[in-house]
Amino acid sequence: MREVDLAIIGGGSAGLSAAVSAYDAGIRSIVILEKGPFLGGILNQCIHNGFGLTEFKEELTGPEFAARFIAQAKERNIEYHLNSVVSSLTKDKVLSYMNPEEGAVEIKAKAIVMAAGCYERSAGAIAIPGDRPAGILTAGQAQKFLNEQGYMVGKRVFILGSGDIGLIMARRMTLEGAKVLGVAELCAWSNGLNRNMVQCLYDYDIPLYLSHTVSKCEGKGRLERVTISEVDERKQPIPGTEKVFDCDTLVLSIGLLPNNDLLNNLGIPQGRSRGSEVNERLETSIPGIFSAGNVLHVHDLVDNVVEEARVAGKAAAEYILGTAEKTDNDIKVIPGNMIGYVVPGYVSSKGEGKATLKFRVREPSKNVYIVYTLNGKEIKKVFKPVIIPSEMEIQSLPKSLFNGESGTLTVSLVKKEEVK
Amino acid sequence: MRELICICCPRGCRLTVDDELNVTGNFCPRGIAYGKSEVTNPTRVVTSTVRINGSDLAMCPVKTSEPIKKGNIFKCMEEINKIQIEAPVHIGDVIIHNVCGEEGIDVIATRNMEKI
Ligand SMILES: Cc1cc2nc3c(=O)[nH]c(=O)nc-3n(C[C@H](O)[C@H](O)[C@H](O)COP(=O)(O)OP(=O)(O)OC[C@H]3O[C@@H](n4cnc5c(N)ncnc54)[C@H](O)[C@@H]3O)c2cc1C
Ligand code: SF4
Numbered sequence: 287m288r289e290v291d292l293a294i295i296g297g298g299s300a301g302l303s304a305a306v307s308a309y310d311a312g313i314r315s316i317v318i319l320e321k322g323p324f325l326g327g328i329l330n331q332c333i334h335n336g337f338g339l340t341e342f343k344e345e346l347t348g349p350e351f352a353a354r355f356i357a358q359a360k361e362r363n364i365e366y367h368l369n370s371v372v373s374s375l376t377k378d379k380v381l382s383y384m385n386p387e388e389g390a391v392e393i394k395a396k397a398i399v400m401a402a403g404c405y406e407r408s409a410g411a412i413a414i415p416g417d418r419p420a421g422i423l424t425a426g427q428a429q430k431f432l433n434e435q436g437y438m439v440g441k442r443v444f445i446l447g448s449g450d451i452g453l454i455m456a457r458r459m460t461l462e463g464a465k466v467l468g469v470a471e472l473c474a475w476s477n478g479l480n481r482n483m484v485q486c487l488y489d490y491d492i493p494l495y496l497s498h499t500v501s502k503c504e505g506k507g508r509l510e511r512v513t514i515s516e517v518d519e520r521k522q523p524i525p526g527t528e529k530v531f532d533c534d535t536l537v538l539s540i541g542l543l544p545n546n547d548l549l550n551n552l553g554i555p556q557g558r559s560r561g562s563e564v565n566e567r568l569e570t571s572i573p574g575i576f577s578a579g580n581v582l583h584v585h586d587l588v589d590n591v592v593e594e595a596r597v598a599g600k601a602a603a604e605y606i607l608g609t610a611e612k613t614d615n616d617i618k619v620i621p622g623n624m625i626g627y628v629v630p631g632y633v634s635s636k637g638e639g640k641a642t643l644k645f646r647v648r649e650p651s652k653n654v655y656i657v658y659t660l661n662g663k664e665i666k667k668v669f670k671p672v673i674i675p676s677e678m679e680i681q682s683l684p685k686s687l688f689n690g691e692s693g694t695l696t697v698s699l700v701k702k703e704e705v706k
Numbered sequence: 707m708r709e710l711i712c713i714c715c716p717r718g719c720r721l722t723v724d725d726e727l728n729v730t731g732n733f734c735p736r737g738i739a740y741g742k743s744e745v746t747n748p749t750r751v752v753t754s755t756v757r758i759n760g761s762d763l764a765m766c767p768v769k770t771s772e773p774i775k776k777g778n779i780f781k782c783m784e785e786i787n788k789i790q791i792e793a794p795v796h797i798g799d800v801i802i803h804n805v806c807g808e809e810g811i812d813v814i815a816t817r818n819m820e821k822i
Pocket of ligand 1: 370
């Protein structure tokens with residue numbers, strides 16, 4: 287069996303960035319395995335701009351951002367295999383992949399970086415009553431068809447879910463001549479970024495129906511009609527509030543989930559982000575297996591993805607070289623009031639420097655404090671005039687605040703009035 | 707009088723811009739600059755795709771090299787949709803010069819697409 291130092295699962299922005307950082311930390315035996323026909327991952331189909339403001343200090347489109355990381359990997363002659371699906375992984379870090387040239391291959395790696403990205407929740411994930419005609423697809427599928435094949439998925443389109451990919455596709459399909467009739471969002475707030483609301487919906491007078499859902503789909507063979515209804519606090523459709531739209535396509539933008547089966551199958555515990563639970567070095571419960579990018583938690587900005595993956599790539603290199611600092615992982619980090627998830631799940635109380643925590647709130651809130659408590663004692667609070675679920679929060683805590691104490695660190699949101 | 711949402715940061719202030727270009731509702735100075743330019747000369751970068759022959763995909767992504775006038779967006783799309791190009795194409799290659807007659811603004815390729 288072939289042996290390598292580092293195997294990276296996924297050749298998207300996370301996988302490429304991890305490979306480059308491991309190489310720069312001294313590792314030469316690296317293999318990237320990518321399921322698709324190109325390096326760069328999902329960014330290749332995200333042709334709009336707005337990427338790279340932190341990483342490159344300029345506004346790039348998705349393919350341009352991807353091209354820079356592809357170039358960095360190629361400059362270093364990092365080995366990669368395309369059309370290569372990793373189908374299994376063992377605790378001993380033996381992985382199997384398959385591709386048309388090599389057939390089925392097994393390799394053993396000293397360390398693994400999991401960077402397999404995320405997938406979209408599809409129609410099966412939510413129960414829409416009515417018919418199941420053709421013409422119902424996810425925003426990412428519509429994006430791939432249109433931007434890579436030039437194939438428009440429909441002429442009269444309704445969108446369910448106000449996630450960014452749905453908003454971006456509302457504009458894109460409008461520019462290509464489709465009529466986008468509206469966007470229905472189950473929550474009472476939009477789940478997209480403000481800039482996308484303005485540039486994708488308001489610019490083209492596309493209505494947004496908050497607290498609404500699709501309550502019925504009708505059509506024989508092809509979708510002909512959707513009905514939307516307002517929802518109550520329990521998110522149930524309210525009778526008598528129906529609106530009917532004649533349309534041939536329903537695009538779903540109802541959320542992304544980490545594509546983490548390979549690690550879940552090893553019994554590695556999952557965090558609330560639905561990715562694996564990791565420590566500060568982004569290492570899972572199995573030493574030498576690391577995770578970064580959308581497979582760890584879904585990011586809204588690729589700039590944060592490549593930064594995170596650099597941490598994983600460097601940590602993997604240190605693990606391989608035997609230079610990794612010992613981590614105690616003696617503080618468990620948990621999401622408290624109004625916090626959806628926190629990554630990492632463990633930090634060490636000892637050591638220099640800072641612990642970087644990434645998290646999302648559950649609902650948009652104004653005039654709140656983010657409060658950090660260690661074993662019930664408040665150690666820090668940070669005021670936020672506004673905080674919204676669609677923007678990931680990144681904060682650093684100086685380790686001196688832990689005072690060497692182990693235990694449980696809770697991140698919560700507290701209203702300004704309720705803080706003494 | 708125009709009501710806008712500032713898109714410069716997640717706070718998303720609701721701005722009001724009056725006929726003398728006075729901006730109110732902004733929490734910070736960036737909102738003033740945004741409000742003024744959005745009312746006097748709103749512009750957007752347009753991103754789209756053009757048909758490409760001889761590469762592994764049917765479409766090559768493109769963008770305007772600078773933001774163009776908002777009122778020109780659909781005209782720009784018409785020009786883009788008339789074009790077909792041949793592989794290979796590299797990032798930054800000019801596909802259309804002076805799009806919509808806007809001096810110095812080109813439509814450029816945003817993906818490297820090799821000939822196969
Ligand atoms: C449809 C969509 C649109 C998005 N739009 C934006 C946007 O506009 N702006 C933004 O900043 N972010 C956007 N994102 C978030 C974006 O995914 C991240 O910014 C970033 O590109 C994620 O990088 P990644 O490497 O973690 O994942 P990906 O880019 O998805 O890369 C994962 C790679 O792993 C490969 N893979 C998966 N499973 C296997 C396997 N078993 N074996 C081998 N290879 C495998 C996949 O083929 C893929 O190439 C979008 C995400 C999606 C899904
Ligand atoms: S005015 Fe300032 S604070 Fe308000 S949204 Fe704009 S940039 Fe943000």
